[in-house]
Amino acid sequence: xxxxxxxxxxxxxxxxxxxVPVQTGLALYLLxxxxxxxxxxxxxxxxxxxxxxxxxxxxxxYLGEVMDLDxxxxxxxxxxxxxxxxxxxIHNDAGxxxxxxxxxxxxxxxxxxxxxxxxxEMAELIDFPCExxxxxxxxxxxxxxxxxxxxxxxxxxxx
Amino acid sequence: xxxxxxxxxxxxxxxxxxxxxxxxxxxxxxEYLDVPPGFRIFDKHIIGVPPISxxxxxxxxxxxxxxxxxxxxxxxxxxxxxAEKIRLSVAKKSK
Numbered sequence: 582x583x584x585x586x587x588x589x590x591x592x593x594x595x596x597x598x599x600x601v602p603v604q605t606g607l608a609l610y611l612l613x614x615x616x617x618x619x620x621x622x623x624x625x626x627x628x629x630x631x632x633x634x635x636x637x638x639x640x641x642x643y644l645g646e647v648m649d650l651d652x653x654x655x656x657x658x659x660x661x662x663x664x665x666x667x668x669x670x671i672h673n674d675a676g677x678x679x680x681x682x683x684x685x686x687x688x689x690x691x692x693x694x695x696x697x698x699x700x701x702e703m704a705e706l707i708d709f710p711c712e713x714x715x716x717x718x719x720x721x722x723x724x725x726x727x728x729x730x731x732x733x734x735x736x737x738x739x740x
Numbered sequence: 741x742x743x744x745x746x747x748x749x750x751x752x753x754x755x756x757x758x759x760x761x762x763x764x765x766x767x768x769x770x771e772y773l774d775v776p777p778g779f780r781i782f783d784k785h786i787i788g789v790p791p792i793s794x795x796x797x798x799x800x801x802x803x804x805x806x807x808x809x810x811x812x813x814x815x816x817x818x819x820x821x822x823a824e825k826i827r828l829s830v831a832k833k834s835k
Contacts, residue, residue, distance in 0.1 A: 597808030658778040681789040682777035
């Protein structure tokens with residue numbers, strides 16, 4: 582069973598360990614920016630990443646459906662769900678592994694959001710097809726937020 | 741770790757990179773097979789950057805297991821049935 586939405590596009594934000602402070606703020610900002618462009622978003626993350634978002638947005642102004650990361654991987658691997666774009670948050674090697682997996686099993690575009698102290702090292706590990714948005718953002722989200730602002734209109738209309 | 745936690749496993753590497761796991765398997769296991777990301781092993785979809793190597797020493801399987809906060813663990817589990825299942829599944833796909 583493949584579920585797709587009639588009309589507008591669907592995105593997923595794939596979130597791993599919320600160890601780097603900018604992740605939650607950037608995720609809420611991206612959910613808002615996608616919603617403004619008519620893109621419906623789901624968040625797939627581990628429990629801590631999901632809880633941080635749920636606590637920050639209790640009335641769900643920005644946050645829509647949320648899903649456990651392992652369940653999300655199973656659902657796309659088994660072709661139960663499909664999405665138009667996947668935004669994968671990456672600050673460590675595990676993030677690169679999740680992005681490669683999502684790219685390989687989904688067949689839909691992957692946009693890698695790379696941040697943290699080791700953003701260049703992580704960006705160099707990525708040799709599979711995806712769009713990379715990278716900045717040294719650890720406590721200050723603005724470098725990556727500005728890059729998202731530059732790239733998002735192109736992503737939404739071209740991918 | 742879901743059902744993997746219920747297995748009798750040995751951890752060979754902790755908080756490793758996907759590349760270190762691949763190199764370890766290729767250098768230390770008697771045989772290895774490459775599988776794509778999402779390949780099912782012990783009822784879990786394997787996470788990683790291709791090529792993902794799975795090692796075999798007889799019925800003992802060595803494979804990477806990734807958790808978002810802890811990086812990748814390289815694990816060793818003895819399981820004849822699963823080893824056979826993986827070999828058959830990879831052979832079928834490569835035909």
